Amino acid sequence: MEEQAGSSPLFAVFVLSLFSLFLIPYTIYKLCVAAAPDEVVKPWESKKTSAISRFAQKFFTVQNVLLAVGWLVWLALLLYVQTQSGDLVPFDPYEILKVERGATESEVKKAYRKLSLIYHPDKNPDPAAATYFAESITKAYRALTDDVARENYEKYGHPDGPQALNMGVALPEWIFSRDKHAAPVILISLIGICVLLPLIVAACYLLRSNKYMGPNNVATETLEIFLRSKFAVKESQGLARVLDTLVFAYEFIMLPTPSEQAEGLEALRRTILRVHPDLKEKPQFWKRKPSIVKVNMLLLAHLSRSPVPPTLANDMKYVLKKSPQFLEEMINIANLARPPAGYGWLTPTIGCLEMAQCITQAMSITARKSISQGTAKGGADTNVLLQLPHFDYDVVKKLGRKKVRSLAELSAMDAEERLELFVTSGLTKKQAEEAVTSLLSMPTVTFTDVQLQVEGEAEGTQIVETDIVTCAVCVLLSRPSHASPDAQAPKGTSVLAYAPLYPYPKPEKWNFIVGDPLTNTVYARAEAALVEAEALGLAERVAGSAKQPLLLTGSADGGRASEASSDGKKGDAEEAKAVPVTANGSSAAAAGKGADAAGPRPQGQLVEVKFRAPKAGKYDLTLFCMSDSWAGCDRTAAFKLRVAEQTRTEKEGRTGTAKARAEHASGDEAAREEGEVRDEEDDEDEEDDEEGDWDSEDSGTEESGSEDEEEENKKEDNKKDEKEKLPEKS
Known part of the structure; x- marks a missing residue:
C-alpha cells in the first residue's frame, strides 16, 4: 500500500461540488423568485433615460455582477477538473483502443495499427x-491479445496484475507536508476552519436570530419595553411624547458611547440647548443613560436640521435607519385589541405617523403640531413650508413678506419665477433646486368613493354587531410634477x-385608518403603496378631467358626514350596505338612486380596511389617510355608522332555516310538509320586514310549525325577560 497523499484534482472536484451546492x-432563486424585483419609482426624476441605460441599471447590479463572477469561477474549476483528472479515470482497454466490448482479435489488431500510425514514436515525435x-495503447493491446494479461485484467482490472492501493484525499498536496513542525499546524487549521468555524457561525446566527422578531428585525427586548415597561406606548401619547418611548428601544440603549465621542457629545449638547433652551430646566433628561441621551440629542438635532459632529455621523445614520422600524412596531402595539371593546388607540397611532413624517423630512415637532392645529381650525399653516429642504423660519418670513404663504401658491408659480424667489429668500441655487424638486414631488390624495360594505351579505343588508365591515375607498394621487410633459406613469411596486x-x-x-377621535x-x-392611484391620477390629469387641487394641505373636513344606516327600514336599506362618499364629501346616495343615477364605479386604486362592527348604536367615525413621508398631505373623510343589535336567534347561533334542517332529516313526508309551512312563515316575516313592521327584538324565537307552539314560545320568552329585569329593578 502506498502512502496516503493529497490530490489536487480531487480537491478541485470537492470545491466544485460545494460551490455548486x-x-x-x-x-434558480434569482431567475424564478427574484426575477421581478421591487422596482422603486422616483417621481422627481423627469429626465427620460435610454433603453441601454435602463437595461444597465436593471441588470448590472452588485448582486448580478457577483453572480456572474461566481459562474466564471465555476467554469474555471470545471475546466481545471477536466484537464487534471485524467489519472483518476480507471484503466479501460476497450475505451483506449476505441473498440466495442467483445471485439475479435483481428479488430483489436486493426485498431492498434491505426493508433500506432498516430502515437508511435516513429510517427509522432511528441x-x-x-x-x-x-x-496506455500498448498495455491495452496486450490486455486484449495476451492470455495472461487478459486474465489479469479480468481478475484485477489491470494487465499487470494487482496494483498497489493508492489513496488520495480531496485536499491539495501541499497540505500533506512531511515537516514535523508544519504538519500539526496544518491539522489544527483544518479542524478549526472546516469544523469549529462553521459551528461557531451557526451558533452565533441562532443566538442573534433569537433576539429579533418580526419583519423589521426588532429585538424582543424592544417590544417588551414598548409594551409593558413604564416607557411603553400610552393611550393618550401624542406626537410630543413619542420620543419618550422611541429613545428607549433596546438597540438604542445598547448603543456604545466610547470616550473619543466625549468632545462631540459636548458640542452636540450645546447645539441642542440653543435650539431647545427648555432642556436646561429638565435635569432628569441629562441623568439618563449616556446612550439614551445621545440618541435623543441626535434625533432632536435631525429634526431641527442642526449640524452633527463628524464623530457622531455614523451613530446618526444608525438612529435614523432604525427609528422608522421602531415607529412601525409602536403603531402595531397601539393597534392591539384592548378590552373591553377590543380595539386599539388612535392618538398614539396618529402621533407615531406624524413622527415618521418629521424624521423623513427633518421637520421639528413644533412645526408639525402647528400644522395639525391649523388643519383642525379649517385653515392652512405656513409651517407646512418648513418641510421643504433648506427652509427655516427666516425663509418662511421672507416668503410671507412677498405674499406667498402656502404650497399651492408656490406650485402655481412659473418655474423660473419660483426659483428666483427661493434664491432671493436666502437659498443658494442648488438649495433652491432641491426645494423646488421637493415641492413638485409632494402628493395630493383624493377620495373618489368611500363605501361601507358587509362582508358576505347581499345588497341592503343591515350592519349588525360582530359583522365584518369593509370600508372600501377609491383613491387618486397626483403631484405638481404631473403637469410636466415628460411625466411618466409609475410602473414599479413602490414610490x-x-x-x-x-x-x-x-x-x-x-396608512388608511378607520377610527373614532x-x-x-x-x-x-x-x-398601501399608491402606485396605481398615481398612475390613474396622471392619466386623469393628462385627459384634462382632473379637478383636484395641486396640493392638499390636510383638510380636516374631508367630506360631509355620511350615514351608514342599520335600523332595518326599507328607506335606509341601501345606506346599510354601502354609502359612497365622493371626493368633495357629498353622499352619492343623495345624488340619485340606482345604477343609472350613481353612474359607473369611480376610478381610483381600491383600498379596503376591514373591521368588526362594534356594539349596537350610532357612531361618528373618520377615515384617515396619512403618509409616513409627507406632512400636510393627509386626507380624512367623516361618516356615520349605525349598528343594529343582534337578534336572539343570531346570538344563540340558530341562523339556519327549518327547510335546511328538514332536508337533512330521515326524509319522511311529514317533516318535509312541516318545512314547507315554515318556509311560508319565513316569507311572511320577510315581507313584514320590508314593510317596516318588523321588531328585531321579537325575531329571535325559534321557528315552529303551528300557532300554538309560537304562542307558548312567546310566553316563555316573556317570562325569561321578566326574570332578567327583576335584578335591575331591585
Missing part, C-alpha cells in the same frame, strides 16, 4: 504521444419619497 440554488502510446435630508431611500407608505379608538388600519 450554493451557486445553482441561488441562481514525448507526450510516446508516453501515451507506451503506457420613493423625495427626502434629501434623510440618509436612506424612503418608500412612501400610506372622540373615543380614541382605532377600528382597523391598512397600509
